[in-house]
Amino acid sequence: MKTFYRLFAHEFGQLRGITLLLAAIAMGGPLLLLRLELKNQGSRPVPRYEDLFDASGSAALYGSLLVLTLLSFLLVFYSAYWRGKSIYTSLTLPAPREMLYASKLLALLTSLLAVYSAELIGIRLGYAYSLDKLQAIGVEHPMNNGLFLAFLRGDFLRFLLPHDPTRLLSNAAILLAVTSGILYAVLCERSRKGWGALPLTVGAITILRVLAYRLSESDRVWELSGRSLLGSSLFLLALTIWFIWRGIRFYQRGAIA
Amino acid sequence: MRKSPWTQRLLRHTAIPALLVSLAVPGIMALDVFRQKEEAVVLLETLSGNPSVLSDVVLQGEIADAVHRTSFRVAGGQVENRTTLLRQPKAERAYRYSYGGRKRIGLGDDLEYEVGDVGPYRIVARSMSAPDQTGRSASIPAITRPVKKSDGSESRSFANPLEYGLAGDGDKLYFVEPVTREAGGEATIYEIGKEDLFGQAKDSDGAPIRKRVSWPLVPASVDPAKAVDVLGLEVVRGNLIVILYGREGLTLRCYDAGSGEQTGTVTLPDIRIGGSDESEPSKAPVTTQVQEGYRAYADNRANSLTLGFPRSFEENREGWAEEVLSFTFDSEFRLAHRVTVDDPNTRESRLGYGDATAMSYQNGKLYTIRSLNILHSADQQREDSLALPSSIRINVYQEGKRLYQGALITDLNDDLLELPDPSAYSGGGFSYRVERYRTLMNASFFPRNEEVGP
Numbered sequence: 001m002k003t004f005y006r007l008f009a010h011e012f013g014q015l016r017g018i019t020l021l022l023a024a025i026a027m028g029g030p031l032l033l034l035r036l037e038l039k040n041q042g043s044r045p046v047p048r049y050e051d052l053f054d055a056s057g058s059a060a061l062y063g064s065l066l067v068l069t070l071l072s073f074l075l076v077f078y079s080a081y082w083r084g085k086s087i088y089t090s091l092t093l094p095a096p097r098e099m100l101y102a103s104k105l106l107a108l109l110t111s112l113l114a115v116y117s118a119e120l121i122g123i124r125l126g127y128a129y130s131l132d133k134l135q136a137i138g139v140e141h142p143m144n145n146g147l148f149l150a151f152l153r154g155d156f157l158r159f160l161l162p163h164d165p166t167r168l169l170s171n172a173a174i175l176l177a178v179t180s181g182i183l184y185a186v187l188c189e190r191s192r193k194g195w196g197a198l199p200l201t202v203g204a205i206t207i208l209r210v211l212a213y214r215l216s217e218s219d220r221v222w223e224l225s226g227r228s229l230l231g232s233s234l235f236l237l238a239l240t241i242w243f244i245w246r247g248i249r250f251y252q253r254g255a256i257a
Numbered sequence: 258m259r260k261s262p263w264t265q266r267l268l269r270h271t272a273i274p275a276l277l278v279s280l281a282v283p284g285i286m287a288l289d290v291f292r293q294k295e296e297a298v299v300l301l302e303t304l305s306g307n308p309s310v311l312s313d314v315v316l317q318g319e320i321a322d323a324v325h326r327t328s329f330r331v332a333g334g335q336v337e338n339r340t341t342l343l344r345q346p347k348a349e350r351a352y353r354y355s356y357g358g359r360k361r362i363g364l365g366d367d368l369e370y371e372v373g374d375v376g377p378y379r380i381v382a383r384s385m386s387a388p389d390q391t392g393r394s395a396s397i398p399a400i401t402r403p404v405k406k407s408d409g410s411e412s413r414s415f416a417n418p419l420e421y422g423l424a425g426d427g428d429k430l431y432f433v434e435p436v437t438r439e440a441g442g443e444a445t446i447y448e449i450g451k452e453d454l455f456g457q458a459k460d461s462d463g464a465p466i467r468k469r470v471s472w473p474l475v476p477a478s479v480d481p482a483k484a485v486d487v488l489g490l491e492v493v494r495g496n497l498i499v500i501l502y503g504r505e506g507l508t509l510r511c512y513d514a515g516s517g518e519q520t521g522t523v524t525l526p527d528i529r530i531g532g533s534d535e536s537e538p539s540k541a542p543v544t545t546q547v548q549e550g551y552r553a554y555a556d557n558r559a560n561s562l563t564l565g566f567p568r569s570f571e572e573n574r575e576g577w578a579e580e581v582l583s584f585t586f587d588s589e590f591r592l593a594h595r596v597t598v599d600d601p602n603t604r605e606s607r608l609g610y611g612d613a614t615a616m617s618y619q620n621g622k623l624y625t626i627r628s629l630n631i632l633h634s635a636d637q638q639r640e641d642s643l644a645l646p647s648s649i650r651i652n653v654y655q656e657g658k659r660l661y662q663g664a665l666i667t668d669l670n671d672d673l674l675e676l677p678d679p680s681a682y683s684g685g686g687f688s689y690r691v692e693r694y695r696t697l698m699n700a701s702f703f704p705r706n707e708e709v710g711p
Contacts (some may be wrong), residue, residue, distance in 0.1 A: 005273070007269065008272050008273075009269050009271075009272045009273075011269065011272075012272035012275065013268065013269070013271075013272070013305070014274075015517065016271060020273075056453070091258075106276070107272070110275050110276040110279060111274065113276070113279035113280060114275055114278075114279040116279070116283070117279045117282035117283060120282055120283055120286045121282065121286075124286065140382060141671075143668075143671045143672075144296070144297075144298060144668045144671055145293050145294075145296050145297065145668065146294070148289060148290055148291070148293035148294060148296070151290050151291075152324040152325055152342065153322075153324055153692060153693065155345075161283065161287055161290065163291050163342050164342070164344040164345070166344065167344075167345075216348045217345050217346050218323070218324075218692045220345075220346070221323040221346045221347055221348040221691055222388065223347075224346050224387070224388065226344060226345045226347060227345075228344075246520050
């Protein structure tokens, strides 16, 4: 256990700096963007926070930050090969190989969750800020329960913080599939296994389709039956298990050197 | 920059705390945000009268959009509300009868009805949650004779949309042709079992129909004094009420659905429907001009029927006015209450798909709830606009006088905040979206002892 703790601490340590930076942008970015947007809207601003948030570009910023987190992981991963060749050292460590794998996976997951949490805090701060700003402009009676309504009505905000169990499961499945999938992708690349592109493509298409659906739910209010998304979530979880299982095999064979 | 050994040692242990914090933040945020669903506002403000007159009834309804709904309940001076969140945005298909549209019978029923063809007719029922599920009745013969035109062609003319001739009561539907006074022949009320509409074999003719009541029609060309328009049909607890209009004024005839016997008649000679043939002046000294497109509120629990006839615009009056007639069936069929509901400088709220109005006559009082736009002088220029703040008004009338008026204060108008300055708003460019604007839906009054949960 102690070995794993140290490995995890080491792997996260490599991501810590960039994660902190991205988290700071997630918390502060909307404040700046909302300020610009409110200035732009002049004396009769849109008082709905979900509209303000989207219009200010904060939603786009948040999507980009999560992608940047993944990119920074790739950077850290490949630097072990390109710069110090530390991958050879790590493979000779007296630790079970699956622990090496698990520590990397958990470090990436932690990094993603940290940026995501910072985004939620940023939404909260942005709400308080725009409420203040709206009152300063002269909107005397802001929307009662505005943050709550924004999380219900805004497609992007509802995606970030769903209130429904099926959507929570969908979020968890996407997060796990992305995390394990990225790691699987680089391991395939390192061990020259081209066929790994197939499950990755299927996974990516599934995730994109779920995202496209969930980010347009409010345009689908007249559709008769909503989707539970249970099928896609279970499929992504199954794919996650496959990614992890294959990933551990790569490590055990030492095929990634 | 070199880090001190202490900092380095501390940094070595950030991984687990980072993971724990990152897991806790979303949980805390979710609890904090969704706890706010308890903070919806529903309050009853008394504008005039004593609120104790509401104590005999329970008022229930919803303030809803496509993502959440706040059910409220006004009982014994207490206002309670409870908010539920929808899994994903979904348009609420609330009850509203729109003139000429498909008809829904009763609150909470999944079916909507349409009368197909123009004689012979066919009742088509459609499930709102599964539109591919449709049921239909057998062909209903048009017994009334079509009117011969001068060019030799024949046509039927109707006093109201065909759906006015359709009414329902529990598991049965009834239909009568809403023909004008030009028609002759025999008017007939047919009965159709609601269950029979569905599950018929593909090649079958549809749900069987049964004749219940028939009476002869005298065409206006034969005897204009006896000719009547059939405006519509309503059902309350097995009482079939046919609404007729002729020279004698508005006449309601009540039949027993089981035996087909006529059990009562009420005639209101002073009620005149604009646009009808008025070659002979009414006998009544004072007349009330109304329009034929009435709204009916059949209350099976309270055993009463309330009809709201919009007052005629010919009088060039401002605001919304309705002649509201309430009938009871306890010992005999009779007009129990009549009142002119007249709210100057108001307009019925047009926002949303929900029925903003409910009326019920019980305990000797008429209870109404309506969603109104209060028109201020600044609003007059944008009277056609959908997006006016609405005021939910509760009125109680007794013996033709208003006993009580209250307003239900809710968050609903917050959704219109993006239009804060009426004078700057021209009326164009507003588009209603069900997921963005809350409306009053599914309002109804229950007798205090027979209430059902929200």
